[in-house]
Amino acid sequence: MMQKTALITGATSGIGMATATKFAEAGFKLIITGRREARLKELAEKLSELSDVITLNFDVRDKEKVFEMLGNLPSAYQNIDVLINNAGNAHGLGAIDQGDINDWEAMLDINVKGLLYVSKAVMPGMVQRKNGHIINIGSIAGKEVYPNGNVYCASKHAVDAISKAMRIDLNIHNIKVSEINPGLVETEFSEVRFKGDKAKAKQVYQGYKALQAEDIADLIHFMVTRPAHVNLAEVLILPTAQANAVTVHKE
Numbered sequence: 001m002m003q004k005t006a007l008i009t010g011a012t013s014g015i016g017m018a019t020a021t022k023f024a025e026a027g028f029k030l031i032i033t034g035r036r037e038a039r040l041k042e043l044a045e046k047l048s049e050l051s052d053v054i055t056l057n058f059d060v061r062d063k064e065k066v067f068e069m070l071g072n073l074p075s076a077y078q079n080i081d082v083l084i085n086n087a088g089n090a091h092g093l094g095a096i097d098q099g100d101i102n103d104w105e106a107m108l109d110i111n112v113k114g115l116l117y118v119s120k121a122v123m124p125g126m127v128q129r130k131n132g133h134i135i136n137i138g139s140i141a142g143k144e145v146y147p148n149g150n151v152y153c154a155s156k157h158a159v160d161a162i163s164k165a166m167r168i169d170l171n172i173h174n175i176k177v178s179e180i181n182p183g184l185v186e187t188e189f190s191e192v193r194f195k196g197d198k199a200k201a202k203q204v205y206q207g208y209k210a211l212q213a214e215d216i217a218d219l220i221h222f223m224v225t226r227p228a229h230v231n232l233a234e235v236l237i238l239p240t241a242q243a244n245a246v247t248v249h250k251e
Contacts, residue, residue, distance in 0.1 A: 060114030
């Protein structure tokens with residue numbers, strides 16, 4: 001099999017970083033993106049011992065930057081076989097009447113518009129080659145609405161709808177579209193949601209075993225290595241202790 005190229009957004013932490021590591025170990029050429037340049041360079045240096053890696057330092061909210069950087073890739077990286085739309089965020093957890101509009105805009109801009117910008121930049125090449133696989137990282141919040149989740153849930157419901165629409169529209173081009181909807185994953189997610197309050201974020205994962213970033217990375221790798229006629233279209237993945245968005249058994 002020829003070496004494939006994967007583009008992973010939000011690779012500087014959590015699921016993105018774990019996926020980049022898993023894919024480098026599997027021999028994929030990697031394009032890793034993120035906002036934190038120092039982290040990107042550090043990860044690239046580590047993974048370059050395993051495979052070929054380039055970094056793109058941009059925020060997916062920056063439409064012009066997204067198209068500029070993805071439109072000027074080195075020739076060896078222009079044929080993107082796998083796109084993993086992982087970049088995302090949650091800001092705040094409170095009743096909608098008390099919500100911070102800046103938080104709302106950040107979630108909609110990154111989780112929805114950023115995913116669309118990156119996809120728009122990558123899809124034409126896949127369509128031209130009649131081949132490709134797009135994996136969108138959604139959330140259980142895209143399947144259920146829970147108290148105080150409001151706009152975050154709305155953003156992930158949008159990812160769910162976009163994923164379904166992509167699968168329909170790209171079907172004639174032989175492009176696979178998959179969606180992964182994780183429950184509780186122990187990453188920097190809660191720390192960002194709680195504005196850097198590490199103690200509060202830590203409480204989210206106490207009393208049970210949450211999913212780890214590596215669990216999602218394993219699933220992503222499994223998805224992209226299925227035979228050409230197989231597409232795992234949607235997967236809801238939860239820790240054993242979690243039954244739905246709000247039911248978690250803690251010891």
